[in-house]
Amino acid sequence: MNDILQEKKHQLLFEHTLEVILFFDEKGIICDCNQAAYKELGYDTIIGQVSIMDIFRRVFQKSRDGFRFLLKEEMNEVIETVAYRKNLTCYPVDLKISIQKDENFYLGFCSAVSIASKRAAMKDAKKAKVVVEKVNQVQNEFVANVTHELRTPVNGIMGLTNNLLETSMEPSQMESLRIIDRCCQNMIKIINNLLDFSKLEAGKFTIEEKEFSFRKFMDKAVEANLPAINEKGLKLIVSVSPDIPDNLIGDELRLTQILNNLLSNAVKFTNAGNIVIDVIKTYQENEDIELFFVIIDTGIGISEEEKDKLFKSFSQVDASITRRFGGTGLGLSIVKELVELMNGSVNVESEKGKGSTFSFTVRLKLKKEQQNQNMQSGSFVYKGLEKMSVDSSKYLFPIDSYHETDKIHQFGTEENKEVIQGAMEKLIICIEMDNWEKAEHFAGVVKSMISEEQKELRRSAFRLELTVRKEQHEKALEQYNALKEVLEPYLKNKE
Incomplete structure (x- = not known):
């Protein structure tokens, strides 16, 4: 049954392909051909009547000896020539000839593709590319303009709200203003995501290399998420390997964006339990250092089938999640792009109902004076390898000398x-x-x-x-x- 099906497929391919296909014998006489050969070459009868030397006369010499000589060479490479029709007009083609033979068997095969058709297709492709690039440019300019116009009034609302929060008022009014402030902050996040996405799509996103304090970066990233963590009563555990130097060179802003996105997602999708952040050094040579971040939560988790959607733009694993938790579905796609721009990779392991583990690596640089240091002494790090727990509104993140x-x-x-x-x-x-x-x-x-x-x-x-x-x-x-x-x-x- 499979052999019959395979034969049918080959027959359909042979009959309906647009290129001219010819089979010929040891004398060059055509013994079989497809419908495109009749259509392109203008013959009523080809089989047994026409030689490939008549069609591709510029390639072959007139004599049979010349034909045999060229066939011995097998001409496996594609050559550019012309194919002659019955009425002696010709058109440019890409021609390939190959031969199957032994002592008792000989079969020649050639295929000819119209260069005019190929050139037309390439021209159409170039036109389509120009149109797509123009559309993308207009789209990116539109997103940039709209996000700018949206950010201005939202920042104004936030500023006025913060001013009002400093005045005396009824508790219900105070709560309403806090809700307005939170909504504005969420709106700013969405606007920033759209702007970053448009820059990434346009290839205009660049990674900066500036010196920054790794410990201060960790402090700020965690502090930004503490209100939400404490509101849910979650326990935060942070562990940083002591061999990570404090002064690094890289894009602190984008690294903060990556960690904040993954940490805020962990908080969003976790109603009870723990969130763990672990950072270790996995590579260091000369000025290069690679860090490995892991964010673990005990949240809702996702199934194996749903993981493929995670890092796609405007995608969440389930529409009900968008309705329940909000979000544009851009966060993780931006994380993936940023991590890859920092010469790293991102991964996820998850189990439905039990939680998720997101991990990513990034490559940063060291200052010259730190390149040969192993962080054995005198370096400020989180105390040893102890884990700092945060489960109340008071946030303490001890820093101590590591000797x-x-x-x-x-x-x-x-x-x-x-x-x-x-x-x-x-x-x-x-x-x-x-x-x-x-x-x-x-x-x-x-x-x-x-x-x-x-x-x-x-x-x-x-x-x-x-x-x-x-x-x-x-x-x-x-x-x-x-x-x-x-x-x-x-x-x-x-x-």
Whole structure:
């Protein structure tokens, strides 16, 4: 049945293609052809009557010897020539000839495509491209003008609202003004998204390279989302690896936009539980540094089938989500574009009803004096690898000096190996007993002990800690065994 269907397909393709197709024998006489050959060449009868030397006379020499000589060369490359019709008029074509033969079998094949048709198609394509570019230009100019015109009155409303909020009034009036202010802030976000989207579409978006403080950047990004976090009574956990230098070079504004978008989404779609932000360094060489951000929530989650829609423009996984939570569907598509402009990638893992994990990498640059530093001492970072919890309106984000004085942190020492081995033994017990709080503690200990080691080892420990946080029993066992396997050669060398 499949062979018959395949044969039918080939027959349809042969009969209905617009190019001239000819089969010929060892003498050059045409033994089969398609309908386009009759139509283009003007013959009533071709098979057995016409030679390809008559049609492509500029290619072949008149003698049979010349024909055979050229066929021996097989002419597999496409050549530009002319095809002669029955009435001796001709038209330009791209010609390709190939041959199938053995001792008892010979079949020649040639196809000729009208260059005039191809040129016309290319001309039409160029015209269409010009039209599309013009439409895009008009569209982008329109979006830029409209967003500017919208931003002006919205900023005016926000300014007047803030002035009124500083005056004395009834509680109900105060609440109404707060609602107006929140609505204006949401409107500004939508306007900014539309403007950014139009710039990205037009290819006019550029990434700046300026020096900034990474710790202050983290502070500001988290502080911007604290009111919504505290309003919902969520617990925020932030962990930043101590080996990340504070002074970096990159586009702080766009990095803030990426993190704010993912964090605000996590808050929006999480009604109870935790939100986790984890940042580690995954690469550093000369002036280049790569950071890996992870944002975990215990929100509504999405199914595997719905994930494909996430990073598409004007798309949300479900229309009911737009009605319930709002949004234009542009946020994540802008995140993806910005991350890629910063030489990174973005990924998502999610399970319906259990939450989501968004991760992304970005490439930044180091100041010259930091390029050979390993952040062993004197660097201001979030205290060690401890996680800072935020579950009240009072926000504290301690910053302390990180002094690496204890030998147990130096990878390769006996003290270091003993701590890792002990933590791994306790970790597996906690996983098997589903004691996730303590399991997370021991996973964090292991990760901190190998924070200066090779990328593969650090990533294994990092993945294990994330899995433990999500309380996934089977996956945690799997990640534990994977980490144990890469650690085993190192631990065996323990004297």
